[in-house]
Amino acid sequence: xxxxxxxxxxxxxxxxxxxxxxxxxxxxxxxxxxxxxxxxxxxxxxxxxxxxxxxxxxxxxxxxxxxxxxxxxxxxxxxxxxxxxxxxxxxxxxxxxxxxxxxxxxxxxxxxxxxxxxxxxxxxxxxxxxxx
Numbered sequence: 001x002x003x004x005x006x007x008x009x010x011x012x013x014x015x016x017x018x019x020x021x022x023x024x025x026x027x028x029x030x031x032x033x034x035x036x037x038x039x040x041x042x043x044x045x046x047x048x049x050x051x052x053x054x055x056x057x058x059x060x061x062x063x064x065x066x067x068x069x070x071x072x073x074x075x076x077x078x079x080x081x082x083x084x085x086x087x088x089x090x091x092x093x094x095x096x097x098x099x100x101x102x103x104x105x106x107x108x109x110x111x112x113x114x115x116x117x118x119x120x121x122x123x124x125x126x127x128x129x130x131x132x
Contacts, residue, residue: 007090010078015052020094023050027086
């Protein structure tokens with residue numbers, strides 16, 4: 001896939017509510033040990049798949065606003081926002097499904113579209129909603 005990614009500074013703008021995104025997350029791995037002995041803390045910056053929520057309720061009932069949530073339910077905030085151990089510095093929209101203009105298809109239509117798209121081979125990227 002040859003794509004240009006447009007990164008948005010998380011301090012300057014949010015994705016649409018519920019939007020799946022690639023999130024650039026920064027933090028520090030805690031000190032630990034490996035086979036060679038102790039290792040110190042290590043800073044990181046990594047891209048993770050997440051979605052954005054204007055209003056999110058955690059499993060414990062805590063309500064959060066304007067946050068990024070991963071598939072494990074971990075809540076992260078934009079860099080410079082409410083304190084968190086792994087703030088999001090930037091985000092980018094994820095591509096849509098091959099040959100479609102959406103990120104999600106549910107129900108009986110999903111396997112039909114998967115089959116049609118795979119049978120069609122090379123998928124054009126114009127996003128008109130039709131498998132190629």
